[in-house]
Amino acid sequence: xxxxxxxxxxxxxxxxxxxxxxxxxxxxxxxxxxxxxxxxxxxxxxxxxxxxxxxxxxxxxxxxxxxxxxxxxxxxxxxxxxxxxxxxxxxxxxxxxxxxxxxxxxxxxxxxxxxxxxxxxxxxxxxxxxxxxxxxxxxxxxxxxxxxxxxxxxxxxxxxxxxxxxxxxxxxxxxxxxxxxxxxxxxxxxxxxxxxxxxxxxxxxxxxxxxxxxxxxxxxxxxxxxxxxxxxxxxxxxxxxxxxxxxxxxxxxxxxxxxxxxxxxxxxxxxxxxxxxxxxxxxxxxxxxxxxxxxxxxxxxxxx
Numbered sequence: 001x002x003x004x005x006x007x008x009x010x011x012x013x014x015x016x017x018x019x020x021x022x023x024x025x026x027x028x029x030x031x032x033x034x035x036x037x038x039x040x041x042x043x044x045x046x047x048x049x050x051x052x053x054x055x056x057x058x059x060x061x062x063x064x065x066x067x068x069x070x071x072x073x074x075x076x077x078x079x080x081x082x083x084x085x086x087x088x089x090x091x092x093x094x095x096x097x098x099x100x101x102x103x104x105x106x107x108x109x110x111x112x113x114x115x116x117x118x119x120x121x122x123x124x125x126x127x128x129x130x131x132x133x134x135x136x137x138x139x140x141x142x143x144x145x146x147x148x149x150x151x152x153x154x155x156x157x158x159x160x161x162x163x164x165x166x167x168x169x170x171x172x173x174x175x176x177x178x179x180x181x182x183x184x185x186x187x188x189x190x191x192x193x194x195x196x197x198x199x200x201x202x203x204x205x206x207x208x209x210x211x212x213x214x215x216x217x218x219x220x221x222x223x224x225x226x227x228x229x230x231x232x233x234x235x236x237x238x239x240x241x242x243x244x245x246x247x248x249x250x251x252x253x254x255x256x257x258x259x260x261x262x263x264x265x266x267x268x269x270x271x272x273x274x275x276x277x278x279x280x281x282x283x284x285x286x287x288x289x290x291x292x293x294x295x296x297x298x299x300x301x302x303x304x
Contacts, residue, residue: 002037002060002061002079002080003058004037004038004060004081006054006058007038007040007051007054007055007058007060007081008038010050010051010054011040011051014042014043014047014050014051015043015047016040016041016042016043016047016051017040017041017043018038018039018040018041019038019039020037020038020039021035021036021037021077022035022036022038022039022082023035023077024036024039024068024073024077024078024082024302025073027039027065027068027082027084028065028068028069028071028072028073028225029067029068029069029130029223029224029225029226030068030071030072030073030223030224030225030266030270030275031223031266031270032072032073032075032223032266032270032271032272032275033072033073033074033075033077033078033272033302034073034074034075034076034077034078034272034302034303035077035078036063036077036078036080036081036082037077037078037079037080037081038080038081038082039081039082039084040081040082040083040084041083041084041086041087041088042083042087042088043087043088044088045088045089045103045164045189047088048083048085048088048089048158048187048189049158049162049164049189050162051083052064052083052158052160052162052187053158053160053161053162055080055081055083056160056161056185060080060081061078061079061080061081062080062081062082062083063078063080063081063082063083063301064082064083064084064085064187065082065083065084065085066084066085066086066104066105066131066132066134066135067086067107067130067131067132067135069129069130069131069135069225069226070131070135070139070141070225070226070297070298070299071225071298071299071300071301072225072272072275072276072298072299072300072301073272073301073302074272074300074301074302074303074304075271075272075273076302076303076304077302077303078301078302078303079302079303083187084105085103085104085105085132085134085187085188085189086105086132087105088103088105089103089104089105089106089134089189089190090103090105090106091103091106092106092110092111092114094114094118095192097197098120098194098195098196098197099153099192099193099194099195100114100115100118100120100192100193100195101190101191101192102114102133102190102191102193103133103134103189103190104132104133104134104135104137104187104188104189104190104191105132105133105134106132106133107130107131107132107133108123108126108127108129108130108131108132108133108136108141109127109128109130111123111126111133111193112124112126112127112207115195115203116200116203116204116207119197119198119199119200119203120195120196120197120198120203121195121196121197121198121202121203121206122150122151122193122194122195122196122198123151123193123195124146124203124206124207124210125142125143125144125145125146125147125210126141126143126146126148127207127210127211128143128210128211128214128220129141129143129226130226133191134188134189134191136148136191137152137155137172137179137181137188137191138179138181138182138188139177139178139179139182140174140175140176140177140178140179141177142177143210144210144213148174148193149169149174151193151194151195152169152172152174152191152192152193152194153168153169153192153193153194154166154167154168154169154191154192155167155169155172155181155188155190155191155192156188156189156190156191156192157181157186157187157188157189158186158187158189159186160185160186164189165186167180176230176231177230177297217259217260218257218259218260218263219257219258219259219260219263219265222257222265222266222267223265223266223270224257224263224264224265224266225264225298226263226297226298227262227263227297227298228262228263228264228279228282228296228297228298229262229282229294229295229296229297230294230295230296230297232292232294232295235290235292236262237261237262237286237294238260238261238262238263239261240286240289240290240292240294241256241261241262241282241285241286242261243289244282244285244286244289246261246281246282246285247261249278249281249282250267250278251274251275251277251278251281252269252270252271252273252274252277253266253267253268253269253270253271253274254266254267254270254271254274254275254277254278255267255278256278256282264278264279272300272302276300279296282294
């Protein structure tokens with residue numbers, strides 16, 4: 001049995017808000033997930049660093065989330081502590097002529113809008129990605145031939161002991177939907193991107209075009225976690241799934257989107273178990289037809 005008494009005492013002392021047995025379905029874009037033992041929202045970066053370091057010191061399992069996109073949480077929930085970066089890490093500012101520094105909890109939509117306001121191009125590809133700046137750096141998020149690695153210059157993060165460190169882009173290990181943060185135990189607190197001057201009307205035109213393409217092709221009207229699978233070499237996961245005749249295939253409340261086969265949507269009270277069974281079925285069908293093993297892009301977390 002995990003002991004949270006010292007953590008909760010410290011949280012009270014430094015002004016963090018927290019809830020116990022918090023349904024993770026309230027904090028994920030899939031609207032799926034059982035309860036987290038402790039769900040804590042620090043009020044600022046200093047409090048975040050203190051809480052994160054204390055969790056590590058006490059040996060408490062810790063999960064960090066932003067907007068809750070790109071993840072599927074177990075129906076049994078998450079044992080340990082879930083720390084939300086939304087709120088504590090929401091600052092954004094222009095530095096010099098072309099650099100933007102923003103907190104890890106800043107939604108990509110806000111970062112894109114901020115860039116537009118300052119006539120800076122380069123972030124248009126991220127318009128419509130339902131994540132945060134920290135999450136985007138963590139997984140090198142991308143779409144429409146653009147990705148964070150093309151614009152990011154550095155990340156600030158908190159070490160497990162609470163020390164705040166800045167990591168330059170050439171040490172971030174950015175690859176296809178991965179980075180060094182996938183396994184280094186650090187918590188991203190801020191991201192710096194370098195953009196280029198452009199006309200606002202041209203930036204807005206690109207953003208509108210990409211959003212229209214998203215709306216026409218992606219099931220934005222239903223809860224999902226975005227693209228379920230990584231792109232297999234030389235093909236597209238959605239195309240392969242569609243060619244297997246799986247559009248609309250349903251397990252419980254989880255369905256292969258009828259709009260885009262690369263998405264699984266929650267059509268009503270879907271469980272993590274439903275989604276996992278559907279993922280396994282898709283992988284099996286695609287492998288049998290194409291001899292390709294689709295690899296999940298979404299992260300499945302929580303108690304098994």
